[in-house]
Amino acid sequence: MNASRQYWLMKSEPGECSIDDALAAPNHTVAWAGVRNYEARNFMRDAMRIGDGVLFYHSGCAEPGVAGLAEVASTPYPDPTQFDDRSAYFDTASKPAAPRWILVDVKAVERIPLISLARMRADKALADMLILRRGNRLSITPVTPDQWRAMLLLTSR
């Protein structure tokens, strides 16, 4: 595990883009479009590096949890959906000369047997994960190397 590698948890609604959708995409890669929260945007814009590990989390569905592993696959660039007036993510206030919303590409690595939210809550090694904090709604959160390792252990059971 490369010491400089960072880790993230990224939420996606499987009805919009599931881990299987990402695996089926060209080069297993999707643009992480639609983030409209500044804190989450800032993680993509300022902190992510190509090759960072990603826990691909399914939210807003019957079985929320981590459904796959992925990695950051691009440097940051403007989210094209903000300029698309047919998109649900269209933002009239954002101008191409000064894009408000920035994304990265995410490359799916593998689908894993679902690690459910309940399973994660039951694991002491994951107790401090931001995703498990009461009231957390942030769609992108940093994951510590220890938490990443603890999640990988759960994939082998």
Place this chain on the structure above:
DNA sequence: GCCAACGTTGGC
């Protein structure tokens, strides 16, 4: 700059 109203997220 305050803060109430409102909209969204997301688990259950």
Place this chain on the structure above:
DNA sequence: GCCAACGTTGGC
């Protein structure tokens, strides 16, 4: 469908 939590908006 409910509702808690939280971010954003907008009046003042």
